[in-house]
Amino acid sequence: MKCSIKAPAKINLSLDALRKRNDGYHEVEMIMTTVDLADRIDLTETDDGKIQVDVSEGFVPNDQRNLAYQAADLLQKRFQVKKGVFIYITKRIPVAAGLAGGSSDAAATLKGLNELWSLGLTLDELADLGAEIGSDVSFCVHGGTALATGRGEIIQKIASPPPCWVILAKPPLGVSTADVYKRLDVGTIQHAKTAEMIKSIKSQDFHGICNNLHNVLETVTLDLYPEVRHIKEQMQRFGADGVLMSGSGPTVFGLVEKESRLHRVYNGLRGFCSNVYAVRLIPSNNT
Template sequence: MNTIQLDSFAKINLSLDVLEEREDGYHNIDTIMQLIDLKDVIEIECIDQNECIIECNKQNIPLDHTNLVHKAWEALKKYTGIQQGIKVHIQKNIPVAAGLAGGSSNAAAVIKGLNEILGLNLSKEEMMEIGIGIGADVPYFFMGKTARATGVGNIFEEISPLKTEGVLIVNNGREISSKEVYEDIETSEKSKIGKVVSAIENQDLNALRESAYNTMEKVVFEKYPKIHDIKNRLLSLGADVVLMSGSGATVFAITNTLEKRNEIYEELKEDYPIVFKAKTI
């Protein structure tokens, strides 16, 4: 076997708190990460040349060494010593620089795919170790579970999944650099994520609405008030939980019923370039 195709799912942050800055320049965080069924499709083919060729259906995706797919290939070569060239086609559906970790998910898919087709027999822990050198969100995608992430996002505690089909993804097309958000962030002294975990474990949307938060919203909403407008509009339309995911610009809504989710979708689908129905997985 020299080709493989994998689904590369997006994530949302059911809450996100940014804590103290570390000596290495990164910040400690406390967040809850949840997979949703919005996905890219990654096709990997082994080739004779010792290079990584990237193709994509979208024009705004870099196809060079700056793409996390390329970084994943380089990191895997360094870790294992393999000298195997690949051609990767990305069927891109996840919005870029949107707080959904599409690039990180793609990188993890490449590592998982090559681990399988080359018979590398890397453990989940080894793949996570490779992933952390590529990007803070990459290790999460080797879990495939709902998880609370601490440290720089590399220490995981599996929690009960939030089971809902009533998810709506809204994005106005603005690409946001997480680095810029971190530069202006006001850090928290103490995380309150524990209350969010309890709400999720009890499948209690009312408690989740009261407890869920994202400390990055303040910075992003001040810089990009139209993203704040999306959140306010979703709330005014009756969504139960509304939050910006990651560093934005995606705002997600969770509704108690599919009927309400679909009603909001119909209201917004012509007003924003990216509006997706989704469910948690």
Template structure:
């Protein structure tokens, strides 16, 4: 195989709880991760020369060791003694710095692409172990689907695929560094923690309304206090008929779940008119089993 084309899927968090902080400064989480049908297209080719060539469709993104996709290729080359090179072209469709794991998903796709291109005998579990060196979301982006993520996000329990949900996704014109959000998170007796176990139960019963009612993200308390427009977008989605709306990851992207496609399309048009977010799309949850 000399060429491979992959989809690097975005993710949302249906629930995100922070349950503690480790001595090394990393936070311990319990999150429900879910892929959605927004993705970057990753094209990879073998090169005779021992080098990594990376191109992206966004000129402001780095194409060297400062890019997770580049580091993923280098990690695979170093770990498995690959002496040939690789060319990587990424057509970016997932918004950057959005809380949708775009960079992590690109890195995961590159790792899987390297396995295929160079016929590496490595299990998905081993790839996930390697992937956590690049970032806490990378193991999920390798596994994909629906999962409970614990630890720093790398301890994954696969969950049954949820019934397809119609989604409205909006990203305001903000850059929200994940590190800053976690640094400003205060965990105390007043912290409102989402019911992750109840959320999983409703998901397994295909109870859309129960699931939606239990969605929660403990990081919203920090991100919204810094950027109130996130709450404005959440409120607007609810006003436009969303069953519920939530910030994904550390933000600033907000998604709303809709129980009716016509209602979704109408909400899309009206949210676009508000200018609250330059990026507004309709999509749905992605079942990788299909």
């Protein structure tokens, strides 16, 4: 028994941290949406009860540190599954990039093994399990566009933004999400206008979406890594309609409405940044 499933990346159209929680996490409000840059997860059922992971990129862990491994391990133990699985991950999403690549791999593994092992779990049940693995996994189970609250695990689906191009640019560095949150001072930040962003999305107001892009983690990461600030400034200079860092970074994305401008932004960034992608938003009904 085998199955293959896509694991799409996400971007944050809005990311706000409201307060520090007693459990050490931050209470967040995030509007996330999926883009059509995706890893591929191939699952092959085995009879030996073992979980094995292999990855197309050598620097990605293939043991218990891998979130796809953790997803398989969680399902196997929770539902006393005797079968094992061989997981092959073809990476296309950059690693440690603020695009939830590892979380999406875990979500895809949950969904694929739900079918492969005939567990009969609903998406909501899978999302609840995903929350035990990582804060972004619940969103990645659902995909599309959603408001995520709590520590990111409470998901409320919303309409998809209007179709547009998304340019992603990642400098050659990794960012620790925990380190960025540790340096964040919730008392002094300018908070995101989450309600305004939701209103703009619902009314399909592309320029309203661009005007309300906001990520409270940006100031921390841009101060720590001047390369990220440089990419953001250049993306704006080349003519992207709206520009923001995704998650804790270091990937910066630009929303572009017209294809004619897309090539200018893409080619301009390729001049000094090797990891540049031109992708589309994925409508909610396509995930």
